[in-house]
Amino acid sequence: MVNISIIAEYMPRILSGAVLTLEIALLSLLLSVIIGLIGAIMRLSKNPVLAGVATAYSTIVRGVPDLIWMLMVYYSAQIGLNSLTEWLGLPTFEISPFLAGVFTLSFIFGAYFTETFRGAILAVPYGQIEAGYAYGFSSFSVLRRITFPLMMRYALPGVRNNWLVLTKATALVSIIGLDDMTRIAHQGGSATHLPFLFNMVSACLFLLITFVSLRIFAWLERHYQRGVRQEESYE
Template identity: 65%
Template structure:
């Protein structure tokens, strides 16, 4: 009972860390989603230079561990900015741990979304868009009514998987001093010598986020699957 009381004393602060974790996840997701759409279009470009840049980005980013990217962008970039400011007598430029975490995670998962959206774009039948133009739709109408719904129908499983992995990757921001749920739970556990219990609380909060996310994606899958007939094969 004493352990539960101790945990409850820390819960308001841990929950504030959970909200911060959610904010990092949502902002990172939005940026990586947009970056993925851009990267996928570049990957499908007939211009060899544009295609090569996107291919290199996707390949290199996915081939380096996430933790290494966090160190490179937060610590490495900070050193470079300090050297630059000192060389040109500028004020010291400080990188916010929050923004560093958001942009690093978005940079990493933009590469994964690039491949997710590229595969989805390749799966869209070209005749669907041609039919839209034949009916007199504008390019925006074709994108809104045909291309994007079909893109999401094919991409949604990959988007869901990327989101679930991204939410767990947010734990990396704790290494740059951001008071997310992982860091606050670890600090409280160390202080009270209850590391297992506090880390379990952190794990349960992540599990709650995952559960809610799965419910949301299930509804999205039903929405984008409207009008699609399920073909059943009798054995």
């Protein structure tokens, strides 16, 4: 009973941290999808410079641990920015931990979404794209009405996996001082000497986010698979 009362005392803070975690995850998802779409188009470009830049970005970012990127963006970038403002005689500008966290996660997962969308675009039958051009559609109309809906059928499993990994990667923002639910749970466990209990609460909230996310993606898959014959799934 004592443990329950302690958890109840910290629960409002943990839930506020969970809201912050979701805000970071959703904003990072939006930006990484945009980066991924741009990166995929560049990767498939016939321009060797654009394709080379996108390939280098995807390869380098995915090859370096996420923790290193988080530390580099927040601490190293802050030092570089301070040196620049000092050299220019400008006031010191401090990078917001929230913006640094969102930017870093978007930068990292944009590389993963680049490969996800590139593979999905390549899986779209080119004959259907040609048919769109034959009917007089513009390139944008072909992308919006043919390529994107068909691509999403192939991309959704990868998008789902990237999102699930992204939600867990938000825990990295705790190392730069953001009070997400991982950091608050850790602080609560340290203060009460009940680290296992508080970490279990945090883990259960992550599992809840995962459960709700899987239900949403199941609906999205049914939506984008309309008219396509499906074998029974045992997931």
